[in-house]
Amino acid sequence: MTEALVRAGAEVFIGYPITPANNLYLYAGRRYPTFMAAPDEITTLQWMCGFSAAGKLPVTATSFPGFALMLESINMAYMMELPMVIILVQRLGPATGTATCGAQGDIGLLSGMLSGGYSLPVISTSGPDDCWEMADHALKTAVDLRTPVILLTSKEEVMTQFSFDLDSLAAIESVKREYYQDDEDFVPYRRDERGVPAFLPVSSKRHQVRYTASTHNEQGILEGITPAALSNTIRIHEKIEKNLDAYLHYEYSRASGAKTIVLAYGITANAAREAVASQNEAGVPVSLLIPKTMLPVPGLYLELLNSYENIVIAEENHTGLYGRILFGAAQPDNVHFVTKIGHMISPDEITEEVKKHGN
């Protein structure tokens, strides 16, 4: 992740250490052009916003307790439309929970983290290859849409060493940032055809730049609830939603004749890959969907899932968080869960649930 992010153009890592994100902090000190040790997680996000407003691309890595402290500032970064990547390494909660135990317990928080119910792009890693590819996508999406992006992972992914083939890693090109070039005054929140405003750093010698957290118009002026300010708020939401195809990443393996589909993400995706492969090898066709772009929820996922008689969702939490995001509080009868806390879900546990519902 560290190598990929730096190659993709990340310039500064700012962080406060927390288990299980510490490896990212340690490697960051060796690899990012600028490394800043912040005194806490609120400061981390504020510094990141400052660096981003100054035209740098910042990254941090944390876990739930630190992320919780960052929330208000992430809302600020969202409103200011500041590109950055926040790596969230999930561990067992609530509260401090168990720092050295993995979990997938934060997607519900992420889906409601912005007051108003808006979404940031949340991109999940589902295996070692994704640490490379999705990290690159996360940074490029942050720049492309002028937004913070959450890169979601977990303890078992960050604290397990994997052998990997250096030659299999795709080349990563450094992101090209295009700054506002015109002579006309810079309007910091004026939409382009995709709803994304142009960017200029607060060091610009040509144009005045305003960054504003509170509800503001396209000039960045606080206006309360004027139509111009409210439409700007909606524009930011639409920027993330309508450009979803630009950062839509998932794996879908359709097994011919399958009536059951398994959905798993993050650390559970590998167990699901094993479980589904073993079923298919045994002549029981089962399909597999591994979402990587987790939020906002792509409608495509629901289309795919709803084309099956049985849906098995495996995730390492007790309540079936992502399943609830997908299907709401009234779960359809054909949606089945494999959930667990304290241990990774095994391929056998997924297979067992799949078997209960035939193919």
Add this chain to the structure above:
Amino acid sequence: METKFINTDTLPFCKGCGHTTISQNTEKALQKLGLDLLDVILVTDIGCHGIIDKAFDTHTVHGLHGRSVALASGVSAGINDPQKKVIVFIGDGGATIGMQHLLDAAHNGYNMTVVIHNNMLYGMTGGQPSEFTPEGFKTPTLPKGATHKGYDICALVAAAGAGYVSRITGIGDISGQLAEAFSRDGFSLVEVMEICPSYGIKSNPGMKLKSLIEEAGIEIRVYADNARQTYATEERQNLPTLFDPKLAIGQEFGHELDKAVRIFLSGTAGEGVQSAAEMMVRAGMRCGLHGTKKGSYPVTVGVGFSASNIILSPEPVLYTGAPNPDVVIITSEDGLKFAGKIVGGASEGTLLIIDSSLPEIHTGARVVRHHFREHVGGRNAMVMAMFEFVRQTKAIPMKALEKQFLEGKIGANEKLREQIKEVYFPAGIQES
């Protein structure tokens, strides 16, 4: 005076508010210093003062309550240009919330000037007291007056290492004092004493700012006046990749594995369990195997057990859990205690390699005992156990492990080399 930085004659503050004095004098001070409009970045906090942004034609950044100094620290370190002037406007409420940010910015010497608009209460939310409210000062929610002295922020930031710190009275022409602070490199702070015309005066009828300052023992003076270096952000270019091809492990040997083998190593912290595990995975990679490794140890990493799960597999490893490992290797009492449950539940298909010094245990596993600790001591017991694992399972050629051992840090120990040789390579060990 013709204004350059402020774009309006009508500032948004109540009549008689010190915030107006500060804004107008900031204009004057910046003019005195001859700064260009776009060399100034004004970062504002939440509070009445924070609505000033739109009146300034400089760059402006308007953030969260209490966080403006941290935000400005990022702006300042991000721009990394001492020619730029970062100014923070913050109230006594914001300074209370963000006290740590103030101390931190002073401590690091970020290039900025913080102007605290201290009107001794929270004006925007109805006149609640802040930590800056002086003793005896009344607010609408504190009708009996504050019972203790307010924070001396100037003393605090001076102690934290600020280059220039002063407290001034926000009456009349204060542009000289502001310009003095603005002209400094590194971190400077001016606390401007004001009285809120809406809540302060109403709650303390007849009170004058100057007499209040005197009676409360608030010192109007310069607290720090030292030359301090501006924080310079390190921007390291062309750092070496973490993926140095020289570190890559290529395939040199073959292997006999037709499926993954999951190995659980359990020993004592400080006895090289993690290093031995890594050595084993690297040896496997030399044989074209895929490998994973993860450690388990108490939060205090230097005491108690140290365990490691490793998987060697001819196919890429997907699921990395191992509730029922194929092989369990235990080299110490700590390790046995930690692995007790796994060992107790193990069946015939599991191989248990355990140090001879450990007690008999009830297990269904096939047990191999060996004098690891006696031969090489606790520190290298797990290294030796790796050789025993390979001898027992033939998962990889012994020579692959031998080569990894000799070329790694562990094999630099001459005595250990001899001890390993004595047991596993009686016909001779290949010296590197």
